Amino acid sequence: MPKILSNAQVRQYHELGYCHPFDVLTTDEAASYLDKLEAYEGASEGPIDGVYRHKPHLLFPWLHDLVNNPQVLDAVEDVLGPNILCWGSSFFNKEAQNPAYVSWHQDSNYWGLDRHDVCTAWIAFTASNKLNGCMRMIPGSHNVDIQHTDTFHKHNLLSRGQEIDVDVDEAAAIDLELAPGEMSLHHVRVTHGSNPNRSSGRRVGFAIRYIASDVRQTLGPRDFATLVRGQETHDYWELEPRPKAELDPEAVAYHASVCEIQGKMLYSGAQIKPFQPRTRR
Numbered sequence: 001m002p003k004i005l006s007n008a009q010v011r012q013y014h015e016l017g018y019c020h021p022f023d024v025l026t027t028d029e030a031a032s033y034l035d036k037l038e039a040y041e042g043a044s045e046g047p048i049d050g051v052y053r054h055k056p057h058l059l060f061p062w063l064h065d066l067v068n069n070p071q072v073l074d075a076v077e078d079v080l081g082p083n084i085l086c087w088g089s090s091f092f093n094k095e096a097q098n099p100a101y102v103s104w105h106q107d108s109n110y111w112g113l114d115r116h117d118v119c120t121a122w123i124a125f126t127a128s129n130k131l132n133g134c135m136r137m138i139p140g141s142h143n144v145d146i147q148h149t150d151t152f153h154k155h156n157l158l159s160r161g162q163e164i165d166v167d168v169d170e171a172a173a174i175d176l177e178l179a180p181g182e183m184s185l186h187h188v189r190v191t192h193g194s195n196p197n198r199s200s201g202r203r204v205g206f207a208i209r210y211i212a213s214d215v216r217q218t219l220g221p222r223d224f225a226t227l228v229r230g231q232e233t234h235d236y237w238e239l240e241p242r243p244k245a246e247l248d249p250e251a252v253a254y255h256a257s258v259c260e261i262q263g264k265m266l267y268s269g270a271q272i273k274p275f276q277p278r279t280r281r
């Protein structure tokens, strides 16, 4: 018996590779998360960037709370089972009238995880719609591996600008429109991407990568994750601590070391260096 999803939604996730929308935050809560992000951005003089876009739940207690949000985890449990780790989190933000986009890709192609019990919960801090470049999914595309090429295109929000080699049938794409506080779930192998933001406001989304605790990393001997529900049953993962305070120096140093090790794995075989360094506080 699923906890939050209906049986039809669980079936859709497994058959099509995604499902949406789910209410996980109220509109006020979503606005308060956006305010916290923008307070940080105001103090650091610009949109969150570089390595701080990745795993910010190791730096900001309020994002640590969000990856542990019971509503989010109940939905994730419905597709991954009871023992859940958070392997990653990333902001995917697109400023107003900005060319930033996400090419068609499958996450499984470069994450190095040995199984497909891996699900992204993408939470909208602002509305995410066709005009401002919401995520788009190709239904049923999670059943085959497709070859990718690294493009390093300067406007591509993906780390390597990785792009599917074959023509994607865009006519089949489904737009995952979300209101602030809503969430979608997508499978690690589903083909997805998103267009630039043509609206006059920013689009802010927080993508949380959850894995079942028996998934392993194949790209290196050590990898890190945060236990969010149940148990780490196999001792495959080094478990991450909660930050004591926002940008607490110990947390900043820990985050840097985790991102350096993960960055090296995720960029293995690529032509350029892992995650750009921070240029601002």
Ligand SMILES: O=C(O)CCC(=O)C(=O)O
Pocket (backbone or CB within 6 Å): 092, 102, 107, 120, 122, 133, 134, 135, 192, 193, 194, 205, 207
């Ligand atoms: O936010 C986007 O537009 C794309 C996000 C994405 O590719 C992902 O969460 O896997």
